[in-house]
Structures are given as structure tokens and as C-alpha cells.
Amino acid sequence: xxxxxxxxxxxxxxxxxxxxxxxxxxxxxxxxxxxxxxxxxxxxxxxxxxxxxxxxxxxxxxxxxxxxxxxxxxxxxxxxxxxxxxxxxxxxxxxxxxxxxxxxxxxxxxxxxxxxxxxxxxxxxxxxxxxxxxxxxxxxxxxxxxxxxxxxxxxxxxxxxxxxxxxxxxxxxxxxxxxxxxxxxxxxxxxxxxxxxxxxxxxxxxxxxxxxxxxxxxxxxxxxxxxxxxxxxxxxxxxxxxxxxxxxxxxxxxxxxxxxxxxxxxxxxxxxxxxxxxxxxxxxxxxxxxxxxxxxxxxxxxxxxxxxxxxxxxxxxxxxxxxxxxxxxxxxxxxxxxxxxxxxxxxxxxxxxxxxx
Amino acid sequence: xxxxxxxxxxxxxxxxxxxxxxxxxxxxxxxxxxxxxxxxxxxxxxxxxxxxxxxxxxxxxxxxxxxxxxxxxxxxxxxxxxxxxxxxxxxxxxxxxxxxxxxxxxxxxxxxxxxxxxxxxxxxxxxxxxxxxxxxxxxxxxxxxxxxxxxxxxxxxxxxxxxxxxxxxxxxxxxxxxxxxxxxxxxxxxxxxxxxxxxxxxxxxxxxxxxxxxxxxxxxxxxxxxxxxxxxxxxxxxxxxxxxxxxxxxxxxxxxxxxxxxxxxxxxxxxxxxxxxxxxxxxxxxxxxxxxxxxxxxxxxxxxxxxxxxxxxxxxxxxxxxxxxxxxxxxxxxxxxxxxxxxxxxxxxxxxxxxxx
Numbered sequence: 001x002x003x004x005x006x007x008x009x010x011x012x013x014x015x016x017x018x019x020x021x022x023x024x025x026x027x028x029x030x031x032x033x034x035x036x037x038x039x040x041x042x043x044x045x046x047x048x049x050x051x052x053x054x055x056x057x058x059x060x061x062x063x064x065x066x067x068x069x070x071x072x073x074x075x076x077x078x079x080x081x082x083x084x085x086x087x088x089x090x091x092x093x094x095x096x097x098x099x100x101x102x103x104x105x106x107x108x109x110x111x112x113x114x115x116x117x118x119x120x121x122x123x124x125x126x127x128x129x130x131x132x133x134x135x136x137x138x139x140x141x142x143x144x145x146x147x148x149x150x151x152x153x154x155x156x157x158x159x160x161x162x163x164x165x166x167x168x169x170x171x172x173x174x175x176x177x178x179x180x181x182x183x184x185x186x187x188x189x190x191x192x193x194x195x196x197x198x199x200x201x202x203x204x205x206x207x208x209x210x211x212x213x214x215x216x217x218x219x220x221x222x223x224x225x226x227x228x229x230x231x232x233x234x235x236x237x238x239x240x241x242x243x244x245x246x247x248x249x250x251x252x253x254x255x256x257x258x259x260x261x262x263x264x265x266x267x268x269x270x271x272x273x274x275x276x277x278x279x280x281x282x283x284x285x286x287x288x289x290x291x292x293x294x295x296x297x298x299x300x301x302x303x304x305x306x307x308x309x310x311x312x313x314x315x316x317x318x319x320x321x322x323x324x325x326x327x328x329x330x331x332x333x334x335x336x337x338x339x340x341x342x343x344x345x346x347x348x349x350x351x352x353x354x355x356x357x
Numbered sequence: 358x359x360x361x362x363x364x365x366x367x368x369x370x371x372x373x374x375x376x377x378x379x380x381x382x383x384x385x386x387x388x389x390x391x392x393x394x395x396x397x398x399x400x401x402x403x404x405x406x407x408x409x410x411x412x413x414x415x416x417x418x419x420x421x422x423x424x425x426x427x428x429x430x431x432x433x434x435x436x437x438x439x440x441x442x443x444x445x446x447x448x449x450x451x452x453x454x455x456x457x458x459x460x461x462x463x464x465x466x467x468x469x470x471x472x473x474x475x476x477x478x479x480x481x482x483x484x485x486x487x488x489x490x491x492x493x494x495x496x497x498x499x500x501x502x503x504x505x506x507x508x509x510x511x512x513x514x515x516x517x518x519x520x521x522x523x524x525x526x527x528x529x530x531x532x533x534x535x536x537x538x539x540x541x542x543x544x545x546x547x548x549x550x551x552x553x554x555x556x557x558x559x560x561x562x563x564x565x566x567x568x569x570x571x572x573x574x575x576x577x578x579x580x581x582x583x584x585x586x587x588x589x590x591x592x593x594x595x596x597x598x599x600x601x602x603x604x605x606x607x608x609x610x611x612x613x614x615x616x617x618x619x620x621x622x623x624x625x626x627x628x629x630x631x632x633x634x635x636x637x638x639x640x641x642x643x644x645x646x647x648x649x650x651x652x653x654x655x656x657x658x659x660x661x662x663x664x665x666x667x668x669x670x671x672x673x674x675x676x677x678x679x680x681x682x683x684x685x686x687x688x689x690x691x692x693x694x695x696x697x698x699x700x701x702x703x704x705x706x707x708x709x710x711x712x713x714x
Contacts, residue, residue, distance in 0.1 A: 066423030
């Protein structure tokens with residue numbers, strides 16, 4: 001039996017990926033030119049499947065990057081004019097804040113302890129021309145309620161709102177007219193091998209980038225937003241992309257469409273519900289996020305009273321691999337991914353094992 | 358029968374890659390955490406195989422990037438202090454020049470027509486603190502003689518010398534003590550799927566980067582050279598890398614070591630020799646690079662008198678895919694990759710077909 005990876009990315013591959021890779025090898029996908037019509041067809045498919053899956057409005061462009069983290073650089077370069085507000089409640093939201101700060105941008109910081117979500121004062125929201133929100137803090141398992149995001153938009157309709165949905169898309173069902181940009185890593189919920197990021201940007205971002213880059217002093221990234229978007233118009237990329245990754249994305253999104261995004265989302269809700277319910281009465285484990293309204297459905301973080309390694313070893317003996325806490329929480333927490341590839345049966349088995357451990 | 362891709366990257370996968378991917382899928386490599394010991398073991402293997410294959414001195418660090426093109430940004434940021442000399446004789450050498458120029462660095466340009474190599478005046482070499490040389494111009498099929506590179510070093514031992522070996526490593530057998538940095542794409546001679554770059558940097562680069570980044574105003578890339586190197590010391594990466602790509606690199610470099618790098622290099626020489634010899638008396642095709650001492654062995658570029666599509670179609674009917682000319686030369690030239698994965702038999706067949714066409 002193979003290991004099942006409940007790690008919060010890389011994680012188990014989407015269950016159809018292996019067959020898609022084999023087919024890709026047979027048909028030479030990894031060898032085709034990224035300037036060929038065949039590649040454009042693959043980009044077109046990935047683009048249209050993503051649009052359908054996410055209900056993405058037509059004023060959005062689908063960009064491929066080589067990772068999600070590079071978006072911190074590219075967004076700082078192109079989307080922040082003067083002042084960026086960062087809502088920080090974990091390691092990844094903090095990293096984007098630091099990139100913007102180190103770049104010499106005016107940064108406004110609203111911060112909370114890990115596992116919580118800070119209040120976002122309206123006066124700060126109004127001062128920013130760019131606002132960085134993290135829908136799903138992969139380090140802490142806090143999910144920002146959509147109403148919180150939408151309220152920020154109401155308070156400052158002019159600011160560009162960038163959303164980190166690295167570990168929640170396509171589970172996340174967001175109204176794209178109330179944000180401007182969103183980025184994601186494919187090795188999380190999409191269940192693909194690492195090495196590809198997706199950056200969704202609307203026309204407001206493109207206009208902002210054009211303006212900001214024209215004023216830029218110093219290095220302009222070779223893969224800057226305007227360059228990426230200009231190539232994307234022709235279903236092309238600035239440099240040789242992860243062609244195999246984009247092909248697999250096109251296939252997996254087709255599979256997800258076939259399965260139905262509502263079904264995928266409700267299964268994730270079901271799996272997270274049974275797991276959180278079990279944990280409530282667990283003798284050794286407690287959910288790190290105490291406010292139930294902030295608990296992530298896709299990345300479940302537990303306090304372990306130091307039992308992290310014990311439980312990991314026990315589950316590993318059952319071929320189930322779960323994640324350590326992030327960074328400073330490594331030994332005191334566990335992180336469990338609840339992604340579309342994890343079946344109800346697998347999650348029920350995991351829940352039973354954790355309960356009886 | 359599968360297509361054989363003689364395109365100059367992406368190209369046919371190294372002939373062992375398919376089995377390595379299947380093994381990786383069976384053992385869950387694409388799902389492991391990039392912070393795990395298992396990943397460190399993979400990095401260690403790739404690192405040590407590369408060192409052995411390339412005869413890389415111990416003062417070099419092996420860095421992984423998500424593409425080779427991103428190195429233009431990262432080198433401009435970290436390695437150029439004030440003045441960078443660019444030897445430009447094709448599209449890729451020109452792109453690096455433009456990145457450095459747009460970043461506001463002092464740039465010195467030495468340029469020739471495509472298909473040629475400019476003289477490099479000693480007075481310019483002496484003015485630069487960074488010198489960008491392209492060993493193998495993938496757009497034109499010009500290879501810079503090693504003596505030219507070494508002479509630059511003699512004329513200015515203090516400058517950092519960056520070498521673009523995107524489409525020639527590991528065929529390229531260079532003395533690493535006479536350069537400082539070298540970057541490569543795995544989808545060329547290594548025969549891997551696109552989506553991974555390798556950047557080899559010596560201790561002089563690390564010292565230079567430390568100094569330059571500390572003075573930097575404006576954006577510092579999240580994946581800057583110092584950050585990459587600090588993580589690499591612990592066989593780690595700044596963000597989630599293309600784990601599968603690094604695994605495949607470790608395997609393919611092992612296969613190449615097993616085959617013998619001398620054997621691989623002499624086969625490439627043999628294949629290029631028979632092809633160039635045939636072309637000399639061809640009725641419709643002529644080598645683009647007239648100076649034989651500058652002809653690339655790994656990327657062969659031909660003038661076609663407009664017969665580009667005809668020959669491509671003819672060869673495609675025989676399941677052999679060859680590349681168009683690059684950019685402005687698309688319709689007038691052909692580019693043929695001669696990489697380690699292309700067997701002598703395949704190349705002899707290609708040579709015969711082109712000869713009798």
C-alpha cells in the first residue's frame with residue numbers, strides 16, 4: 001500500500017494525476033516546444049477549465065508563475081504604488097509583509113498572534129493602495145471569513161486587494177468581483193507536483209502594473225506582471241514554463257469539473273466537520289484555532305502537548321503521513337491537509353485512528 | 358513509434374526519465390515535504406552527482422531556481438555592483454543585457470550580428486565588475502570558445518564572470534576556477550521536463566551578493582542569491598521547489614555518470630561532426646554559423662532559403678521534430694538539438710533523411 005500524504009503541500013497527488021502523467025509521457029508532452037500551437041492548446045484548456053471551476057469573471061487573466069512565493073516579489077513590484085496594508089497572522093502573511101517592507105514601500109501592519117485574526121481598522125484600510133489578505137494561513141490553519149474580505153473592499157474600493165489562497169483554492173468559493181488578485185500553489189488543493197504557481201489578476205491589476213512599472217527605478221523583473229500578461233494574451237509565457245505542470249492542471253481541473261465543484265467542496269466540509277468534532281473530545285489533542293468561525297477546512301492545525309512525533313509515527317505505521325507544525329511550532333503542533341484528493345473513506349480512517357490513538 | 362524531439366529545449370527526455378518518473382510516482386516522491394530528511398537526501402544526491410559529473414570545485418554551491426531566465430534578475434540584483442559587460446550575439450545574451458540595463462546598472466555592450474562572435478576589447482573588460490558571457494547562444498548556434506572565456510578572466514581577474522550554459526551543460530567541459538557562476542536549464546542537455554534551473558555559484562559570488570544586497574535600495578527578491586545559498590547549505594530551498602524535477606536530476610546525473618561523461622561528450626562531438634559534414638554539400642541548407650570554430654555542437658542552426666516548414670513537415674512525417682529558427686529567424690532557419698539523449702543511431706537517421714530530402 002502506498003503512503004497517503006495528509007501533509008499541507010506537497011500532499012498526495014490528485015488521484016487521477018498518475019494516469020495523466022503516464023499519458024503525457026506516452027504523447028511526448030514534456031518535450032513539446034512552449035512556442036508551439038500544441039502548447040497553446042494546453043494553456044487554453046487549463047485557462048478555460050480554471051475559469052469554469054472558479055466562476056472567474058472575464059476581466060481576469062490567468063497567469064502561470066514558477067511558484068506562488070514569487071508573487072510576493074511581483075506584486076510588490078507591480079501592484080503596490082505607495083502603501084500596502086498587510087494583515088498578518090502567521091508565517092506566510094508575514095513573509096509578504098517583509099518583502100514589501102524591504103522593498104522600501106510604505107507598509108501598514110495589522111497583526112495578531114498565530115491562530116487568531118486581527119481586527120482590521122478602517123482608517124488603515126483607507127490609507128492603503130494595496131491590501132494583502134491571506135485567505136488560508138497555511139502555517140496556522142486560520143481561514144479569513146469571506147465577509148471580512150468583502151468588508152475591506154467596501155471600505156476601500158480603490159485599493160488593489162491581493163488574496164493568498166495558496167492552500168484553499170479551488171475549495172475557496174470567493175466573489176472575484178470583490179478582490180483583484182489571487183495566487184495559489186498547485187501542490188496543495190489541486191494535488192499536482194510542486195513547481196507551478198497560478199496568479200489570477202483582473203484588469204485593474206494590469207492597469208496598475210502598467211503605471212507602476214513605467215515609474216520604476218531599479219530592477220524590473222524579467223517575469224514582471226505586464227510581461228506575463230502580454231504573453232498570456234497569446235496563451236504564451238515569458239520563458240519556458242513547467243509545461244507538464246500546466247498540462248496536468250488542465251487535466252485535473254477537467255476531472256474536478258466532471259466530479260462537480262459543489263461535490264468537492266461539500267466533501268471537504270464533511271471531512272473537516274467529522275475531524276473537528278472528534279478532536280473536541282480528544283484527550284491529548286486540541287484544535288489550535290479556538291474561534292470556530294476562523295478554522296480552516298483545508299489545513300487543520302492541532303496543539304499536541306508535545307505528542308507531535310508520537311502521533312506522526314503511529315500514523316506513519318498505518319501509511320498515513322501528516323505534517324508537523326510550521327516553523328517555531330514544529331514540535332508542538334500538527335498540520336493535516338484536507339484536500340480534494342483525500343477521500344471521505346481515507347479521512348474517516350484517519351479520524352478513527354487519531355481518535356483511538 | 359513516439360516522436361523524437363530534436364528541438365533545442367524542451368527536447369526529448371533523457372531516455373531513462375520515463376522509468377524514473379514511474380518509480381517516483383510509485384514511491385510518492387511528488388508528495389513528500391520539501392522540509393523532510395527524504396528531500397534533503399534527494400538534494401544531496403543531485404548535488405553530489407552534479408559535482409562529480411562537472412568536476413565542480415568545492416568552493417561552488419549548487420542552487421536550484423525555477424527557471425534559468427530568473428537568474429538574469431537574481432544575478433543583476435546580487436552580482437553586478439556597478440558595471441556589467443555583456444557580450445551579445447543573439448536573443449538570450451541580449452535579454453540579460455536588457456535586464457541589467459533596465460535595472461539602472463552601468464552596462465557595457467559588445468555586440469555582433471547573429472551567427473558571429475564579437476571581439477571583446479580589453480579596455481571594456483577591465484571596466485566591468487561583472488561580465489556576462491554566453492557559452493552557447495541557443496538562438497543562433499554560436500558557441501564561445503573556452504579560450505575566449507579564459508582570456509577575459511586573465512584580463513580582469515576581479516570581475517565576476519557569469520556564464521550562460523543553458524543549452525550546453527553538461528556537454529560543456531569548462532574550468533570552473535576561471536569563471537564564477539554558471540546557469541543552465543534542465544530541459545536542454547539534461548533531458549528533463551521544463552520547470553527547473555540550476556545555478557552554480559562560487560564563494561566569490563556569495564561574498565559579492567552579501568555586499569551588494571546589504572546596500573540594495575528597493576525590492577530585494579524573496580529568492581535572492583544570499584537567501585538561496587543560506588538554505589542550500591542545509592540542502593534546503595527558500596520555497597517549495599520542483600521536488601520531482603530535482604529527484605529526476607539526481608537520477609539522470611547518476612545515469613550519465615554510469616555512462617561516462619567522456620563517452621557522452623565524444624558522442625555529441627561525433628553526431629555534430631557527421632551532421633555538419635553532410636550539410637556542407639547540401640543543396641538547400643547551409644550552416645548559419647560560417648566560422649567553424651564558433652559552431653555549437655549541441656544546437657545546430659541552419660539557413661533554409663525559406664524551406665523551413667517543408668523540411669520540418671518531411672521530418673515530422675518520419676516522427677522527427679526539429680526546431681524553427683528563433684524569433685526573427687523563425688521562417689528562415691532551423692535549429693537542431695544534439696543532446697545526450699539523442700543516440701548516434703537517431704542522429705545518423707536524421708542526418709540521412711536531411712541529406713536525401
